[in-house]
Amino acid sequence: MADWSEIDGVWIQRGAREKVLASLPRNVIGLIEEIELFAGTQIEFRDKSILLSAGETNVGVESVFATHTHAYISLPDLDSVNASAIIHELLHLRRYWVEQVPQIEATTNRSPFVELAANIDNAVEHLSIVPRERDYGFNPAPYWNKIVEGYWRDFPWLEVGPQDRRMRCLLGWLSLPLIDSNALAIDIRARVASAGLLADAQKFLVRIQSLPSKVRIASAVFRFLQIPRNNFELVVLDIRNRKSERRSIPEH
Structure with missing residues (x-):
């Protein structure tokens, strides 16, 4: 794992974030900065090779994983960054973290x-x-x-x-x-x-x-x-206070 480092229990490729950011248009980077300023933590990026080695089969599309402490976006290929797909995952994350929309x-x-x-x-x-x-x-x-x-x-x-x-x-x-x-x-x-x-x-x-x-x-x-x-259940991520809240889904 020489090319990987562990961040909050998650393995992240060294240099992945910098590589992705260099491929994104300014307005997408602006959304990343908005989310990170609110959260007080960086969004990390990685390719899906570690998921593939763990037996994951759906590695051909971008995906976001977020908790009350960190988030990372997994990409099929760090050498072919799809800005449209990344903005989609960032908008998911913005709702979960900034707007605190329950999942x-x-x-x-x-x-x-x-x-x-x-x-x-x-x-x-x-x-x-x-x-x-x-x-x-x-x-x-x-x-x-x-x-x-x-x-x-x-x-x-x-x-x-x-x-x-x-x-x-x-x-x-x-x-x-x-x-x-x-x-x-x-x-x-x-x-x-x-x-x-x-x-x-x-x-x-x-x-x-x-x-x-x-x-x-x-x-x-x-x-x-x-x-x-x-x-x-419904899960609300309070990224600023590094905690999450679980709620029952109410009867209609």
Whole structure:
């Protein structure tokens, strides 16, 4: 591990931060400085080689990991920095640290719950984050057209039961505001209608977009998706005081 150093229990590549910052436009660096000034700590960067060696398979996309003490952004390749992807992860981090928006997390380390919590939280957060990317000069729609098309490619997901199929349809419907392909939107609408879920999906998105807080959104999500909430919780990161707070997801 000669090229790595340990920071707060996290292995970080030496020189990675400097290499990434040198590749970013000024407005993206400005967001990094804003977050770091608030937090009183640096955001670190690293490539995903250490995750690959640990058995992680989803190493082809950028991701942010944040706690109440530190945060780092993992990149597929430090030699090919994608500023658009980094601004996306920084906007996630800004909401978690600066705005102290709670995250939906699993109360257990069991894989199905951890993955589901991450999927739900991302689906909800992207409604706020993706439009903000345009403020920094990026157009996220082409990326999301591709991602959303891939999500629906295997519909109607015959390998799962009716409850999981309904959940996938409703969560997938939350991505419609992120795309700009009218043909794709029409196709998704037809698929959801064929499953008899169009009215539920439309009502779900309207409700989520109308609610003023992540706490109320989380409550509505679990009600609409018909998921027991006892395996999930809300986590608020108080980076300035280096502490976190865990809260139950309230009944609707």
